[in-house]
Amino acid sequence: MALIRSTPGDLVFLIDRRHLVYAASGTSALITPTCGKPGERLLGRGIQVPWVLVSSHRMLRAALCAVFLLGALPSLAKESRGHVSVVLLGATGDLAKKYLWEGLFHLYLDQVSSGHSFTFHGAALTAHEPGQGLMFEVLKKLACPSDVSPDRCAVVKDQFLKLSRYHQLKTSENYTALNREIETLLQQEGLEEAGRIFYFSVPPFAYAEIARHINGSCRPRPGAWLRVVLEKPFGHDLKSAQQLAIELRTFFREEEMYRVDHYLGKQAVAHILPFRDQNRRFLDPIWNRHHVERVEIVLKETLDAKGRTSFYEQYGVIRDVLQNHLTEVLMYLAMELPANISSTEDVLRRKLQTFKALQGPESTSAVLGQYQAYASQVREELQKAQDYVSTTPTFAGVLIQLDSLRWEGVPFLLTSGKALDERVGYIRVLFKNRAYCTQRESLREAGQSQCGAKQIIFYIGHGELSCPAVLISRNLFKPIMPEDSWKEVADRPQLHLFGLPLSDYYVYSPVKEREAYSVLISSIFHGRKDSFITTENLLASWEFWTPLLDSLTQQVPRLYPGGLENQHLLDFEMVGRELSFTLEEPVELLHIDGQKPGDYRTIQAKFRQSPLVSAWPEELIARVASDIETAAAEAVARCGEFHLALSGGSSPIVMFRRLVTHHYGFPWRHTHLWLVDERCVPLADPESNFRSLHDHLLQHVRVPYLNIHPMPVHLNRRLCVEEDRGPELYAKEIAALVNNASLDFVLLGLGSDGHTASLFPRSSSGLEGAQTVVLTESPVKPHQRMSLSLPLINKARQVAVLVMGKGKHEITTQMSRVGQEPKKWPISGVNPSSGQLVWYMDYDALLG
Numbered sequence: 001m002a003l004i005r006s007t008p009g010d011l012v013f014l015i016d017r018r019h020l021v022y023a024a025s026g027t028s029a030l031i032t033p034t035c036g037k038p039g040e041r042l043l044g045r046g047i048q049v050p051w052v053l054v055s056s057h058r059m060l061r062a063a064l065c066a067v068f069l070l071g072a073l074p075s076l077a078k079e080s081r082g083h084v085s086v087v088l089l090g091a092t093g094d095l096a097k098k099y100l101w102e103g104l105f106h107l108y109l110d111q112v113s114s115g116h117s118f119t120f121h122g123a124a125l126t127a128h129e130p131g132q133g134l135m136f137e138v139l140k141k142l143a144c145p146s147d148v149s150p151d152r153c154a155v156v157k158d159q160f161l162k163l164s165r166y167h168q169l170k171t172s173e174n175y176t177a178l179n180r181e182i183e184t185l186l187q188q189e190g191l192e193e194a195g196r197i198f199y200f201s202v203p204p205f206a207y208a209e210i211a212r213h214i215n216g217s218c219r220p221r222p223g224a225w226l227r228v229v230l231e232k233p234f235g236h237d238l239k240s241a242q243q244l245a246i247e248l249r250t251f252f253r254e255e256e257m258y259r260v261d262h263y264l265g266k267q268a269v270a271h272i273l274p275f276r277d278q279n280r281r282f283l284d285p286i287w288n289r290h291h292v293e294r295v296e297i298v299l300k301e302t303l304d305a306k307g308r309t310s311f312y313e314q315y316g317v318i319r320d321v322l323q324n325h326l327t328e329v330l331m332y333l334a335m336e337l338p339a340n341i342s343s344t345e346d347v348l349r350r351k352l353q354t355f356k357a358l359q360g361p362e363s364t365s366a367v368l369g370q371y372q373a374y375a376s377q378v379r380e381e382l383q384k385a386q387d388y389v390s391t392t393p394t395f396a397g398v399l400i401q402l403d404s405l406r407w408e409g410v411p412f413l414l415t416s417g418k419a420l421d422e423r424v425g426y427i428r429v430l431f432k433n434r435a436y437c438t439q440r441e442s443l444r445e446a447g448q449s450q451c452g453a454k455q456i457i458f459y460i461g462h463g464e465l466s467c468p469a470v471l472i473s474r475n476l477f478k479p480i481m482p483e484d485s486w487k488e489v490a491d492r493p494q495l496h497l498f499g500l501p502l503s504d505y506y507v508y509s510p511v512k513e514r515e516a517y518s519v520l521i522s523s524i525f526h527g528r529k530d531s532f533i534t535t536e537n538l539l540a541s542w543e544f545w546t547p548l549l550d551s552l553t554q555q556v557p558r559l560y561p562g563g564l565e566n567q568h569l570l571d572f573e574m575v576g577r578e579l580s581f582t583l584e585e586p587v588e589l590l591h592i593d594g595q596k597p598g599d600y601r602t603i604q605a606k607f608r609q610s611p612l613v614s615a616w617p618e619e620l621i622a623r624v625a626s627d628i629e630t631a632a633a634e635a636v637a638r639c640g641e642f643h644l645a646l647s648g649g650s651s652p653i654v655m656f657r658r659l660v661t662h663h664y665g666f667p668w669r670h671t672h673l674w675l676v677d678e679r680c681v682p683l684a685d686p687e688s689n690f691r692s693l694h695d696h697l698l699q700h701v702r703v704p705y706l707n708i709h710p711m712p713v714h715l716n717r718r719l720c721v722e723e724d725r726g727p728e729l730y731a732k733e734i735a736a737l738v739n740n741a742s743l744d745f746v747l748l749g750l751g752s753d754g755h756t757a758s759l760f761p762r763s764s765s766g767l768e769g770a771q772t773v774v775l776t777e778s779p780v781k782p783h784q785r786m787s788l789s790l791p792l793i794n795k796a797r798q799v800a801v802l803v804m805g806k807g808k809h810e811i812t813t814q815m816s817r818v819g820q821e822p823k824k825w826p827i828s829g830v831n832p833s834s835g836q837l838v839w840y841m842d843y844d845a846l847l848g
Contacts (some may be wrong), residue, residue: 012489081115082194083222084525085182089169089210090201091122092134095231099262100201103517105142107525108160109153116194119185120160121178132166139164147512155229175213186221188200189660195225197524205234208247215251227524229258232324233315234533236759237549238542245535249453258524259533263325265516265523267468268458270531271486272332272427273341273457275470275479280337282477286431288406294332294574295412297326299460304371307392309381314372316392318366318552323418323545328533329427330412331355334402344530348537355540357404361548364654368557369395369570371419393557394418397572398548399579412572419562420570424463428498429456431476436781437835450475453500464495467513471497481508482703549648554844555617555807563805576700580618608815608828610837613841617654617804617842624840625658628745629666631798635744636670643738645674645746645788645796647757648689650805652747656697668701672737676746676793677758678711680784687782709733711773711786719782720775727773727786734772734792739771742835744787746796750803751813754825757793758785766790767829790829795837801827804841809848812841 047733063602086104089097101122108118125452140597144153167178174247186193198214200207207230220226230248248257263269276283286292299321303310335354338346351482371394378390395417402408414419437451454476459469469489472479481488489507496502523531560566560580605613613623635642644654659666675689683690690710699710715724735741748756758776759766766774768796772792774784793799803812815827831835 003491011248013735027539031208050713059808079556083117083119083186083191084165084194084197085119085121086120086197086199086222087123087178087218088201089123089198091166091199092126092131092254095201097138099515099517100199100357100521101138102142102215103521105139105157105160106145106515106518107521108163109144109148109156110157111525112159117191119182120164121167122164123167123178125170128166128168131168134159135164135166142183145512145514154386156782158414169210169213171214172217175409177215177695179218183221185807191197193221193224195227196220197227197229199229201231204235204244207244207679211248211251225527226252226256227258227527228252228256229260229524231260233319234259234324234538235542236314236319237538238546241539241542245539249535252534255529257535258529261324261328261533262516262520263460264328265519266425266529267510267514267516267519267797268427268460268462269329269332270468270519271470272329272458273337273347273732274482276337277341278480278482279477282479286476289408289410290412292407293430294410294430295330296426297329297333297412297414298428299325299416299419299425300422301416301418301561302420302423304377306373307379311375313378313382313390313392317394317396317416318398318416318545318549322396322398322414323541324533325481326414326416327541327545330400330414333427333429334407334412335402336406342530344528347530348534351537352540352747354402354404355537355544357402357407357546359401359403360402360544361398362577362653362657363548363551363555363650364657365399366406366548366552366555367397367570367572367579367581368393368555369560371562372558372559373562375418378718391554391556393552395420395557395560395570397570397579399574399577401577406625413574416659417570419560419566421564421566422463425460426463427460431455433474452504455497455498457505464497469507469509471507472503473500473507480507485511487511539699545696555808556844566612576657578657578661588838606840607841608840612839612841613718614841614843614846617844620802620804620840620842621654621658622662624655624726624747624800625663627838628655628659628747628802629663631745632667635797636667639739642667642671643674643744644671645675645743646674646689646693647747647749648678648692649749651749653692655747655802656693660697660700668703671703672707672709673698673703674709674743675711675786676748677785678713679782680713680786681782682714682719683710697729710739722775727775728769730786731771731773741792741795743792743796744798746793746799748793748799748827748830750801750808750811750815750827752807753779754811754815754827756827756830758787759790759822759826759829761824761826763823768828790826793830794832795835796832799830799832799835799837800840801837803842803845806844806848808841808845810846 022447057675074843088096088104091101104120108120111118120145122131124131124135126134143155144157144161146155153358168174169178182196185191196218198210198218200210203209211228211752214226215226235244271421273517331351334357335347335350338350340346370390370392375388375390378384378392379386379388385836397413397415400414401410433451433454435450437449452473452475454473455471456473456476457469457471459467459471461468461498470479470481470486486508487510490511490720491507493501493503497505520531523529535538558569560569564601568583569581572579573582613620615623632642632644673693675693678689679687685691711732712724712726712729713720715721715726717730718724720726734743750756753761755761757766758778759774760778763776765771766776766787766789768790770791771789774787774789776787777783778785815825818825818828820828
């Protein structure tokens with residue numbers, strides 16, 4: 001044991017091997033000198049003194065002695081590996097207080113004897129004195145991991161505080177001053193610069209300005225590295241993400257940017273790829289559509305959005321959680337494993353391939369909810385009017401499928417929400433069970449019976465287990481797990497998970513639990529980019545999610561009370577590619593025009609002197625599909641066949657899926673399918689109405705090939721050329737097959753300019769006259785269209801106009817006030833001569 005004194009009046013340390021404690025100030029030094037100048041040898045033992053930089057030379061000596069004593073005795077200290085400056089922007093914000101300062105402290109704790117020296121610069125817009133006070137209040141509360149001795153923790157923490165200081169970074173001069181301070185300290189202490197880390201714990205709107213200042217006056221010396229750490233959100237949609245990426249690329253290279261998704265630092269998530277790699281021989285035969293029933297990726301929270309409604313009103317739960325955290329987990333599960341999972345480039349390439357395989361979800365692939373208190377919290381925090389209504393979802397379930405040989409038909413369910421019954425995160429891979437067990441259940445060997453559930457669970461944390469874990473059903477296989485980082489957990493007989501006792505699983509938990517930000521900050525320091533989001537990765541994710549988000553803007557979320565009172569209100573089920581809540585929504589409706597809530601569905605019985613059906617979207621689609629099946633049954637009974645003409649657009653797609661999944665008695669074998677209109681593109685083009693009909697209906701029902709009648713827009717290897725006489729050919733086909741050219745059922749939509757089919761305001765053809773099929777011009781691309789004419793539409797036995805979404809409220813209101821002016825409002829010319837017109841509108845379109 002030795003007693004070491006730094007300088008008169010400074011700290012005195014008591015050393016016993018690698019442990020160090022304080023002794024009283026002023027104690028006589030048993031060994032002197034305690035600390036020398038840079039490059040001096042200590043005690044003639046040839047031990048190089050490592051330097052740690054602080055703001056004053058006196059504090060520096062104390063810090064150096066502590067670091068030296070912790071890291072250098074009794075063995076030789078490592079040669080200096082350079083100085084690292086860490087700048088935390090937003091140093092007094094919530095994220096910094098909760099996680100980032102602790103992560104930086106743990107980094108220092110791990111690296112104190114590595115040969116690197118450090119300084120930590122907290123920065124914010126707050127003036128120096130109050131900002132410094134706020135920051136050091138946080139630093140004083142820092143704690144060490146449980147495996148660090150109290151003595152060592154106290155010393156390292158004291159040094160960390162001495163190496164930390166606060167800066168106000170508000171102007172270009174502030175950044176210049178920060179750079180000057182770093183450069184001066186490097187020069188005075190004779191240190192080589194290893195690199196600089198700038199951690200952006202600030203809103204994204206501030207990124208560009210900060211990036212400009214760093215690039216202009218705070219880059220490190222040539223030969224040293226720069227690492228810029230960025231926190232989500234990385235944009236609001238694809239366009240904003242692209243814009244942000246362009247701005248950042250102006251100042252930083254791709255290899256300098258580390259976009260943080262802290263979920264990738266969660267130990268259970270971080271182990272997905274290693275688990276798949278180490279257990280290839282077990283998983284290769286079963287990690288596919290033939291064996292996997294479904295995959296659930298879930299993050300539930302008990303907290304609500306109170307205090308964060310400003311953020312939540314802009315983003316909602318899908319942007320906040322699903323687009324990033326849960327999507328990254330999905331990539332880890334679904335991607336093809338590269339030969340070397342340690343290769344960041346190979347992993348990224350496989351992830352991008354998986355993004356391309358994702359099938360774009362429709363609005364019917366999602367269910368949305370909002371806890372009841374949210375709207376009042378928004379009104380209070382954002383000072384909104386009392387009649388303000390928010391449609392921001394605080395709960396979402398989304399069904400995702402992949403177009404790949406491995407995963408075709410396997411549902412991936414992504415679910416997250418606030419104000420739920422428990423706080424828990426998990427990934428559950430549920431396998432199909434084809435076994436039949438003759439022996440009764442009570443006699444089956446626990447955990448070994450092939451009739452028991454088979455699943456692999458990556459338990460992210462909290463919940464009943466309360467810690468990260470990997471669980472594998474015993475009737476699957478005993479996994480290979482790295483013993484240095486994961487340990488098998490003893491059985492807890494009282495605990496059940498996903499319907500099974502814990503004894504039915506092999507259960508593993510980390511040998512040492514680490515907070516996600518500590519893991520990621522360590523990776524940043526070491527320059528490992530495999531747990532961060534690249535620009536390509538980010539834009540691929542937004543490209544997938546943006547269309548769904550756009551399609552959900554008008555969808556009203558289901559209200560739920562929050563917490564345990566939710567009961568089964570948010571339970572949902574899969575029907576084909578659709579999700580729907582299992583219980584009817586107990587809606588308390590608004591008081592409208594003096595009517596009682598119970599009279600809501602009968603607000604109007606007529607619209608433009610024709611019958612009106614109004615309902616919530618799901619109920620409305622069910623009614624349309626039911627009415628079409630009724631018309632089909634009547635037509636087949638009457639004359640043996642049913643002629644149905646369908647429009648393009650998003651609303652019919654929902655109806656197609658309803659027909660596929662709920663109407664198994666539909667007389668498809670006796671049905672002829674016609675198109676109301678078509679874009680002049682090849683039929684296989686994604687823009688084609690026929691392509692949409694094929695993908696969402698024809699693939700799933702048995703309509704005879706000869707009963708399918710696409711519009712002839714592509715003849716003689718060219719599109720909609722008058723000389724090819726496509727409209728005439730289609731008109732002749734209708735005349736030959738349809739009695740009196742009177743279609744049994746025509747489904748139309750309503751455009752925001754009053755158009756229907758592809759008959760647009762002031763169209764030169766199709767609004768009147770003898771032609772039954774015409775070529776028209778659309779004001780939007782693709783401009784050329786083919787369409788049934790109003791005279792042909794008006795010969796139909798039944799015509800339905802389907803109108804959905806708040807975006808249609810304005811045109812609906814206009815249509816309720818105008819007469820029959822088809823040249824100005826083509827929809828107003830729909831008036832069957834001997835048939836019936838019915839309007840189907842959801843409440844958003846009808847009431848706004």
